[in-house]
Structures are given as C-alpha cells and as structure tokens.
Amino acid sequence: MTTTTTETTERVGLMMSGVTLLHADGENEVRALDDVSLTVRPGEFVAVVGPSGSGKSSLLAVAGGLIKPDAGRVQVGDADLVTASKRDLATIRRTQIGFVFQSANLLPALTAIDQLRLPLTLGRVAEPRDPMQMLEEVGMADRADRRPHQLSGGERQRVGIARALMTRPRLLLVDEPTAALDSKRSQEVVALLAREAHKHGVATVMVTHDRDVLHHCDRVLQMTDGKLAPSTKSEGRTIAGGGSARLSRVF
Amino acid sequence: MFFALRELSFARGRFALMGSVVALIAVLMVLLSGLSVGLVNDGVSGLKKLPVSSFAFEAGVDESAAFTRSMVEIDKAEMWVDVPGVADAAPFGLTLVNTRTDRGVDIDLALFGVELDSWLLPTAATGSDLSGPGQILLAGTLADEGVAIGDVVVVDQIDKELEVVGFVDGQHTFGHVDVGYVDLSTWQEIRAGARPGDEVPNHVYRWVTAIAVLNEGDAEPDVAAADEMAGTTTMTLEESFGASPGYTAEVMTVQMIQWFLYAISALVVGAFFTVVAIQRRQEIAVMRAMGASTGYLLRDSITQSVILLVVATAVGLGIGLALGAGLSATEMPFALYPSAVAAASAFLVLLGLVGAAFGVLRVTRVDPLTALGASR
Numbered sequence: 107m108t109t110t111t112t113e114t115t116e117r118v119g120l121m122m123s124g125v126t127l128l129h130a131d132g133e134n135e136v137r138a139l140d141d142v143s144l145t146v147r148p149g150e151f152v153a154v155v156g157p158s159g160s161g162k163s164s165l166l167a168v169a170g171g172l173i174k175p176d177a178g179r180v181q182v183g184d185a186d187l188v189t190a191s192k193r194d195l196a197t198i199r200r201t202q203i204g205f206v207f208q209s210a211n212l213l214p215a216l217t218a219i220d221q222l223r224l225p226l227t228l229g230r231v232a233e234p235r236d237p238m239q240m241l242e243e244v245g246m247a248d249r250a251d252r253r254p255h256q257l258s259g260g261e262r263q264r265v266g267i268a269r270a271l272m273t274r275p276r277l278l279l280v281d282e283p284t285a286a287l288d289s290k291r292s293q294e295v296v297a298l299l300a301r302e303a304h305k306h307g308v309a310t311v312m313v314t315h316d317r318d319v320l321h322h323c324d325r326v327l328q329m330t331d332g333k334l335a336p337s338t339k340s341e342g343r344t345i346a347g348g349g350s351a352r353l354s355r356v357f
Numbered sequence: 358m359f360f361a362l363r364e365l366s367f368a369r370g371r372f373a374l375m376g377s378v379v380a381l382i383a384v385l386m387v388l389l390s391g392l393s394v395g396l397v398n399d400g401v402s403g404l405k406k407l408p409v410s411s412f413a414f415e416a417g418v419d420e421s422a423a424f425t426r427s428m429v430e431i432d433k434a435e436m437w438v439d440v441p442g443v444a445d446a447a448p449f450g451l452t453l454v455n456t457r458t459d460r461g462v463d464i465d466l467a468l469f470g471v472e473l474d475s476w477l478l479p480t481a482a483t484g485s486d487l488s489g490p491g492q493i494l495l496a497g498t499l500a501d502e503g504v505a506i507g508d509v510v511v512v513d514q515i516d517k518e519l520e521v522v523g524f525v526d527g528q529h530t531f532g533h534v535d536v537g538y539v540d541l542s543t544w545q546e547i548r549a550g551a552r553p554g555d556e557v558p559n560h561v562y563r564w565v566t567a568i569a570v571l572n573e574g575d576a577e578p579d580v581a582a583a584d585e586m587a588g589t590t591t592m593t594l595e596e597s598f599g600a601s602p603g604y605t606a607e608v609m610t611v612q613m614i615q616w617f618l619y620a621i622s623a624l625v626v627g628a629f630f631t632v633v634a635i636q637r638r639q640e641i642a643v644m645r646a647m648g649a650s651t652g653y654l655l656r657d658s659i660t661q662s663v664i665l666l667v668v669a670t671a672v673g674l675g676i677g678l679a680l681g682a683g684l685s686a687t688e689m690p691f692a693l694y695p696s697a698v699a700a701a702s703a704f705l706v707l708l709g710l711v712g713a714a715f716g717v718l719r720v721t722r723v724d725p726l727t728a729l730g731a732s733r
Binding site: 163166167170172173193196197198199200201203205207208211213214215216220223224225227228229253281 | 359360363364366367368639640643644645646647648649650653725726728729730
C-alpha cells in the first residue's frame with residue numbers, strides 16, 4: 107500500500123480532492139470552490155475556462171498555497187498544502203510551484219536575465235536551471251539585458267514563463283497569460299507553455315478566458331459557480347475528465 | 358541584497374532625491390553640532406580649564422547667576438580645606454569688566470581673581486606668570502586681537518591699570534568674554550570700584566565670589582554637611598556652567614533644534630519608505646507568491662534604507678565638515694569635535710532606520726494573493 111502511494115505521488119503533479127472554499131459576500135457565504143477534485147499528471151497541460159467570478163482564480167490560489175481551503179485535500183508532489191504552516195507554504199511555493207501571472211508581473215527594476223535569477227536568490231534551490239539557457243529556450247536570449255518596459259507584451263510573458271520554470275517546479279500555475287496579448291502572440295505564448303510543460307514534465311494548470319488557445323491543451327475543464335466539470339465542447343487535444351476522478355479515488 | 362541593489366540603481370533618481378534631503382539634514386546637523394560646541398566653549402571654556410571639582414558659593418544664592426551675585430567670606434576656604442575628601446580649597450573671584458588697552462583696543466574681560474600662590478593660577482604659555490598686584494595674565498586668543506605683552510589694560514570708570522605680563526594657552530572665556538587672571542587683592546579692589554590712590558577699607562579684602570574646591574582623586578566629599586558647616590551652597594564645576602550668562606538658554610535652544618532635526622529626519626525617511634512600500638505592493642505580492650519569506654523581504658528593504666542613510670549621511674558629513682572648516686576661521690563660535698559629530702551622525706542614521714522600519718514593515722502585510730488577477 108505504501109509503495110502504491112509513493113508511486114502515485116511521483117506520477118502526480120497536483121492532486122486536489124473535495125476542495126471547498128467559502129467566501130463571505132456581504133452577509134451571505136459564497137462557495138468559491140464547491141467540492142472540487144482535480145488531478146494533474148506531470149507534463150499534463152490542463153486549461154480551466156469559465157466566466158468571471160466562477161472560481162477560476164480561487165482554484166489557482168488554493169492550488170498555489172496562497173489560501174487554505176475550508177475542506178478537502180491539496181497536494182503538490184508529496185507536499186500537503188492543507189497541513190503546512192505559513193512558513194512551509196512559502197518554501198513549497200518557492201521550490202515546487204511556478205506562477206505565470208497576468209501581464210507577466212515582472213519586476214520593473216530587473217533586466218530579463220535578472221528576472222530569472224531572482225527565484226534562485228530567494229532561498230536554496232536543489233537543481234536550479236541556468237538562466238541564460240532558459241532565456242534561449244523561450245527565444246529571449248538577445249533581450250537578456252532589457253528591462254520590462256523595453257519588452258513587448260509577448261516578450262514579457264515569455265520571460266515570465268522562463269522565470270516560473272527556473273527552480274524546476276512540479277506544478278506550473280498560469281493566470282490568464284493572454285489577457286494583454288493580440289491573437290498571434292496569444293497563440294505563440296500558449297504554444298510555448300504547452301511545449302515547456304511537456305518538455306520539462308511539469309503539471310500545468312492554466313486559467314483562461316481565451317477559447318482560441320485551448321487546442322494547445324491536453325485537457326479542458328469548465329468552471330461554473332465553483333464547480334469543476336469536463337468541458338462539454340470539443341476543445342483541447344483530448345477530452346478527458348475521468349482520469350482525475352480515478353486517481354483521486356486512489357488517495 | 359540582490360533586489361535591493363538593483364532597485365537602488367534602477368530608481369536612482371527617486372533615491373537620490375531622498376538621499377539629498379538626508380544629506381542636507383546631515384549638513385545642518387554638523388553645523389549645529391559645531392555651533393553647540395562653539396557656544397559651550399565660548400560660554401565656559403575658562404571654567405572648564407580650571408582644575409576645580411566644585412565651587413562653594415554664598416548660601417542660598419540664585420544658581421543661574423551665582424558667579425555674579427555670590428559673595429563668600431575668604432576664611433571659608435580654610436573650613437573647606439578640612440572637609441574629608443577635599444584635597445585643597447582656595448578663594449576665587451570673578452567679575453566682568455570693560456577695559457581698553459593703552460594702544461586703544463577695547464576688550465571686555467572676565468577677571469578671575471586668584472591668590473598668587475594658589476593652585477588655581479595657570480602658567481603662562483608666552484610671557485611670564487602672574488607675580489604681583491597690578492599685573493594681568495590674558496587668554497591666548499587676545500594675542501590675535503592686537504594685545505601684546507607689555508601693554509597696559511585700563512579698567513573703564515575706575516582707571517585701574519593692569520600690565521599684561523603673559524598669555525595662557527588657547528581659548529579661555531566666560532559668558533562669551535575673554536578671561537584675564539589677576540591677583541586676588543587687585544581683583545577685590547576692582548570689584549569694590551576703588552580708584553588708584555583711594556583708601557580701600559579692610560572689609561573689601563574679606564570677600565570673594567566663591568571658594569574653589571578640589572577633591573582628592575575620586576573622593577566624593579559630603580557636600581551637604583560641608584555646606585551646612587561652612588554656610589555655603591556648592592555646585593560641581595559642570596553645574597556651575599549654568600551660572601554663566603546665557604549658557605543654559607543657548608545650549609537648550611541649540612539642543613532643541615537638534616532634536617527637531619532628528620525627528621524631522623526620522624519622519625521624512627519613514628514617509629519616504631512608506632510611499633515606496635505602497636508603490637511596490639504589487640512587486641512584493643509577486644515575490645511573496647514566488648515564495649520569498651518575510652525575512653528575505655525585510656532584509657532586502659532594510660538593506661536599501663541602510664545604504665541610503667549611510668551614503669547620504671556620509672555625503673552630508675563631508676559637505677558639513679568642509680563648511681565647518683570655513684566657519685571655524687570666522688568670528689562665529691564654532692568648534693567641531695570628531696566624537697560629537699560621529700555620535701550625531703550615528704544617531705541620524707539610527708533614527709532614520711527607525712523611521713524606515715515603519716515603512717518597511719508594510720511589506721509584511723502584503724497579501725501574495727494580490728499577485729493574481731488583473732494588475733498593471
């Protein structure tokens with residue numbers, strides 16, 4: 107049994123089961139996440155779509171260890187995010203989780219190469235990637251000494267993706283990466299995300315409004331009023347949902 | 358350090374602006390420190406150079422004007438000599454007079470009257486020591502103002518003539534007036550307003566301003582009991598500074614300005630780092646989401662404020678010292694002591710850091726969640 111658990115853990119990037127998150131909305135309580143279960147395998151690229159306020163951001167916040175859920179389990183690799191202390195959560199985010207933010211959220215004072223060095227300065231990293239090699243990988247090697255205001259939106263997002271991968275995270279959480287991009291750049295950026303997720307074997311969850319980029323994803327899930335379900339439309343490379351249900355039963 | 362240094366260089370305009378405010382405060386601080394020391398020296402350097410532990414004044418004298426109001430009988434010196442813990446005691450006279458030299462130089466003097474064989478009498482640095490009545494030993498600084506050995510100093514109104522026999526080394530002042538040492542009996546005659554040739558009544562020679570007391574080593578004589586016994590009011594040398602005209606008011610004014618300056622510096626620096634922290638909220642949120650610990654963020658921000666404060670204070674110090682060197686050459690009472698300036702600079706940096714800490718602590722309250730969702 108122990109062996110089974112270990113094997114399963116190694117094959118899982120993110121495992122959420124029965125996750126419920128409550129939000130106070132005036133006097134009412136809103137279920138931002140309502141019994142959500144989601145398992146993402148290493149190297150799998152999952153998109154979550156849904157209208158504003160459906161709970162997509164809450165899903166990223168809980169999966170990223172930024173908020174603790176009111177019920178359920180959340181596991182990244184072999185780290186349990188629900189029982190971890192605030193301090194441990196920071197360490198887990200630093201070593202196991204990569205964030206790609208809307209409009210990249212790069213730090214204005216840093217050049218592209220320094221944006222990639224930053225995550226390595228925050229604490230000890232077991233197997234850091236080489237910043238220059240990573241910039242090359244996202245096609246930004248010739249822009250290494252540019253600061254964010256000297257880069258285009260697409261270029262900033264490429265740097266943001268490279269930054270998120272510097273510490274070899276198990277889980278990559280991507281928040282509306284194409285919100286500020288035109289359609290051509292959007293396609294390029296999401297294609298890059300898919301390529302990196304597959305190449306480095308990182309479990310990747312992308313929250314997006316942009317249905318035009320979903321064909322790059324392995325799986326597309328629909329978020330409605332805090333509930334997560336497989337998308338009814340035939341989007342993504344494969345339509346699957348059962349896999350996650352099966353895996354969560356193992357836990 | 359990684360982020361702190363890069364941000365200092367990226368936002369150098371903003372930090373330079375703040376740095377120049379701190380530097381200007383440091384310049385002002387150096388000048389005030391010099392002025393403060395200068396005023397103290399000008400007020401009491403003559404007293405400071407006396408080898409005295411305390412002064413026994415007239416009982417119940419007004420302590421803020423003890424040197425001008427006190428009258429003590431000369432034989433109380435003998436009573437004080439016998440107090441346990443007292444090494445020696447001697448009569449001391451002090452009075453302020455206007456004089457003019459025979460070469461027409463007007464000088465205001467604080468006349469210190471001491472017995473010729475007294476341990477209070479300093480030795481001359483140039484010329485000869487005081488050796489008899491009708492002589493005067495002047496503060497060294499007067500030599501620069503056109504007074505020379507052999508000149509005759511005439512006391513206004515009573516036309517008492519005093520021959521300049523020598524100068525003591527350096528600045529000796531009391532109440533912003535130069536000091537001249539005279540024989541005690543000469544001092545008593547001048548104090549009584551006796552003109553040359555006048556018959557001086559005997560009681561004039563019975564009175565002095567105070568009894569100067571020298572303690573044995575670190576001994577602390579029972580001053581209260583001695584005062585009770587001798588009928589005096591004793592002040593330590595430091596306490597007696599307050600009896601120098603204007604001394605307390607001057608020192609308090611300058612000190613108040615210095616404290617305001619420290620407070621302003623702390624508040625300005627605090628306000629600046631608060632604004633910087635608010636402006637950086639989104640960046641801090643991103644770094645927290647990336648797993649930066651509170652300790653990392655605090656270290657980073659505090660490093661920034663230390664660098665800003667130390668560099669700006671050092672620049673201000675440099676400018677202040679250069680200006681101070683110029684001021685020292687003027688009439689202004691100005692003197693820079695390295696220890697005073699160093700302490701003031703350290704204090705400026707320290708209080709700046711306290712101010713900065715209030716701003717910097719805001720980083721601990723930033724929620725990493727703000728990194729998600731719509732942003733700049």
